Amino acid sequence: MPRITLTVNGQPASAEVEGRTLLVELLRDKLGLTGTHVGCDTSQCGCCVVQVDRKSVKSCTFLAIQADGAEITTIEGLTAPDGSLHPMQQMFREHHALQCGFCTPGMMMSAINLVETHAQCPTSEQIRHAMEGNLCRCTGYHNIVRAIEAAWPLMQTDAEQTAEERERTCTISNT
Numbered sequence: 001m002p003r004i005t006l007t008v009n010g011q012p013a014s015a016e017v018e019g020r021t022l023l024v025e026l027l028r029d030k031l032g033l034t035g036t037h038v039g040c041d042t043s044q045c046g047c048c049v050v051q052v053d054r055k056s057v058k059s060c061t062f063l064a065i066q067a068d069g070a071e072i073t074t075i076e077g078l079t080a081p082d083g084s085l086h087p088m089q090q091m092f093r094e095h096h097a098l099q100c101g102f103c104t105p106g107m108m109m110s111a112i113n114l115v116e117t118h119a120q121c122p123t124s125e126q127i128r129h130a131m132e133g134n135l136c137r138c139t140g141y142h143n144i145v146r147a148i149e150a151a152w153p154l155m156q157t158d159a160e161q162t163a164e165e166r167e168r169t170c171t172i173s174n175t
């Protein structure tokens with residue numbers, strides 16, 4: 001079996017994989033990162049989304065061998081070493097954007113990719129469209145959209161803008 005090496009949540013990792021091994025199997029079964037969930041195994045639900053080289057990917061339809069040399073981020077990699085939550089985690093908690101939590105890891109990984117690829121705060125319609133590949137059976141989606149809207153200003157790194165100004169920009173662009 002070929003051996004692949006990759007970086008997972010900032011740490012080097014290596015494993016022997018079969019050609020048919022899926023990335024989600026590598027993460028869950030070989031590396032013990034069970035925060036990435038499997039809801040459907042057929043690329044429908046989005047529970048298995050992780051980031052591969054900063055792009056969100058459904059890991060149930062991505063071969064582990066394709067990740068050789070890549071940087072992978074899973075839900076376990078969002079929390080800082082000091083235990084502080086990622087802004088997306090904070091906003092999901094603050095806006096009650098989860099109930100059973102099964103969809104939440106994939107939801108957050110897709111949402112982070114969405115925010116990181118939008119220079120302007122996305123509208124709620126843009127968020128709903130971009131998140132179409134992530135299904136939730138509990139929340140009705142409204143609070144997830146609110147959480148993502150609220151996370152956008154917190155994730156901007158423009159030092160020229162204060163958090164208050166960014167918040168205002170986001171609010172204005174969504175009215």
Ligand code: FES
Nearest residue numbers: 039040041046060
């Ligand atoms: S488990 Fe991958 S999309 Fe559902």
Ligand code: FES
Nearest residue numbers: 099103136137138
């Ligand atoms: S919170 Fe239960 S499926 Fe989304």
